Amino acid sequence: MNxxxxxxxxxxxxxxxxxMFWKFGIRRITIDELCLEANISKMxxxxxxxxxxxxxxxxxxxxxxxxxxxxxxxMDTDIPFTKKIAMSVKLKMEQTENLSQEFLTDVYxxxxxxxxxxxxxRKNDFLNEILNDYxxxxxxxxxxxxxxxxxxxxxxxxxxxxxxDEELYKHYDNAQELIMELTNFFFYGIMTEKNGRKKxx
Amino acid sequence: MNxxxxxxxxxxxxxxxxxMFWKFGIRRITIDELCLEANISKMxxxxxxxxxxxxxxxxxxxxxxxxxxxxxxxMDTDIPFTKKIAMSVKLKMEQTENLSQEFLTDVYxxxxxxxxxxxxxRKNDFLNEILNDYxxxxxxxxxxxxxxxxxxxxxxxxxxxxxxDEELYKHYDNAQELIMELTNFFFYGIMTEKNGRKKxx
DNA sequence: AATTAATTATACAAATATAGTATAAAAATA
DNA sequence: TATTTTTATACTATATTTGTATAATTAATT
Numbered sequence: 255m256n257x258x259x260x261x262x263x264x265x266x267x268x269x270x271x272x273x274m275f276w277k278f279g280i281r282r283i284t285i286d287e288l289c290l291e292a293n294i295s296k297m298x299x300x301x302x303x304x305x306x307x308x309x310x311x312x313x314x315x316x317x318x319x320x321x322x323x324x325x326x327x328x329m330d331t332d333i334p335f336t337k338k339i340a341m342s343v344k345l346k347m348e349q350t351e352n353l354s355q356e357f358l359t360d361v362y363x364x365x366x367x368x369x370x371x372x373x374x375x376r377k378n379d380f381l382n383e384i385l386n387d388y389x390x391x392x393x394x395x396x397x398x399x400x401x402x403x404x405x406x407x408x409x410x411x412x413x414x415x416x417x418x419d420e421e422l423y424k425h426y427d428n429a430q431e432l433i434m435e436l437t438n439f440f441f442y443g444i445m446t447e448k449n450g451r452k453k454x455x
Numbered sequence: 456m457n458x459x460x461x462x463x464x465x466x467x468x469x470x471x472x473x474x475m476f477w478k479f480g481i482r483r484i485t486i487d488e489l490c491l492e493a494n495i496s497k498m499x500x501x502x503x504x505x506x507x508x509x510x511x512x513x514x515x516x517x518x519x520x521x522x523x524x525x526x527x528x529x530m531d532t533d534i535p536f537t538k539k540i541a542m543s544v545k546l547k548m549e550q551t552e553n554l555s556q557e558f559l560t561d562v563y564x565x566x567x568x569x570x571x572x573x574x575x576x577r578k579n580d581f582l583n584e585i586l587n588d589y590x591x592x593x594x595x596x597x598x599x600x601x602x603x604x605x606x607x608x609x610x611x612x613x614x615x616x617x618x619x620d621e622e623l624y625k626h627y628d629n630a631q632e633l634i635m636e637l638t639n640f641f642f643y644g645i646m647t648e649k650n651g652r653k654k655x656x
Numbered sequence: 657a658a659t660t661a662a663t664t665a666t667a668c669a670a671a672t673a674t675a676g677t678a679t680a681a682a683a684a685t686a
Numbered sequence: 687t688a689t690t691t692t693t694a695t696a697c698t699a700t701a702t703t704t705g706t707a708t709a710a711t712t713a714a715t716t
Contacts, residue, residue: 263663282483284703295664300705464692485674496693501676657716664711673702684691 279356335396467493480557536597
């Protein structure tokens with residue numbers, strides 16, 4: 255809800271920064287460079303943002319909000335819960351793939367912890383929302399009762415590391431196959447029988 | 456033929472620099488960063504290279520030499536000349552694809568013209584070698600006589616721009632198809648009839 | 657057309673980052 | 687052990703970057 259959201263210079267700046275931060279990380283990009291590329295003067299930059307970190311924060315916030323919105327769209331749709339899980343796993347998978355290592359590295363290693371704290375706090379809000387959704391699903395009988403929602407989150411996060419594990423990958427023909435295996439494992443692992451589990455395989 | 460070629464620290468440094476320059480360009484990478492990443496001390500860096508530009512020059516030279524060697528391998532093989540042309544076009548195509556825009560931008564925009572001049576001079580040597588090969592082929596009747604070898608080079612260079620032209624690309628289903636079209640056009644355009652041209656299509 | 661507002665261009669001081677060197681300690685090698 | 691290589695640290699001189707102040711341009715509004 256930035257009041258400058260429709261200002262063409264503002265948009266140009268944010269888009270340029272988004273692209274460049276994503277590609278090179280935050281610390282490698284100078285404000286002068288951004289202004290040159292976005293074709294605005296430095297004074298205009300400082301009209302919009304206090305400094306580079308605030309700009310990065312704005313971009314990060316936007317990206318995270320997009321993810322949350324997509325997640326909520328899935329959860330609010332009137333489809334079976336099993337389908338919701340499958341779709342949200344797929345969503346997280348895609349988002350993990352699109353993640354820029356350069357951007358994230360700078361978020362985590364930024365000397366002052368500002369960006370990092372901002373990111374972590376937002377991430378926690380999001381995780382709590384997911385946790386809440388899973389808890390509700392558990393109460394309404396969609397998920398196994400003898401399963402801590404925190405474990406689900408933990409497993410979900412580690413799924414993506416597993417998807418990149420060389421040792422594990424060896425046993426599959428391609429990445430897609432391994433991802434399917436993990437998703438299925440997760441899927442059947444959390445569901446109650448009536449909601450997705452096969453009685454025997 | 457650097458005497459340090461087999462020194463593990465030297466190798467680590469060069470490999471790290473290769474990767475990082477390729478990804479981020481030269482100017483964005485500091486010597487400290489390279490040393491940290493390659494796990495060597497700064498003093499060791501300066502044992503191997505006078506400065507960052509010399510290191511970049513070494514890497515650029517290596518990359519260009521690799522290309523030239525591959526080209527010569529093709530030209531020295533005992534295969535029909537038509538095949539040689541097709542293979543060397545494919546080689547150039549691949550090399551153009553692998554080109555790092557970040558690396559090249561820094562080569563061209565480096566404030567002191569050192570790297571640029573080094574690159575251009577090497578490139579010219581290479582172009583002359585190709586020119587020479589085409590001239591010989593022309594004399595031995597593999598190429599049309601009424602065709603300046605310089606035109607071939609010019610066309611070859613512009614083929615790769617054409618391959619990326621949005622307007623042109625529209626008319627093809629995929630990139631491969633357009634590339635084939637261009638290669639064939641080039642191929643039949645330079646050959647004498649007996650060496651590749653179809654009498655009618 | 658005159659006034660007002662927004663944007664740029666330029667220059668600048670202060671802060672920060674980087675390059676390159678000197679030195680002593682530590683590690684590896686002979 | 688003696689010798690060589692490598693590192694760690696500290697430091698100076700540059701170079702770069704930040705953030706601001708100012709006047710000049712440009713665009714928008716009255």
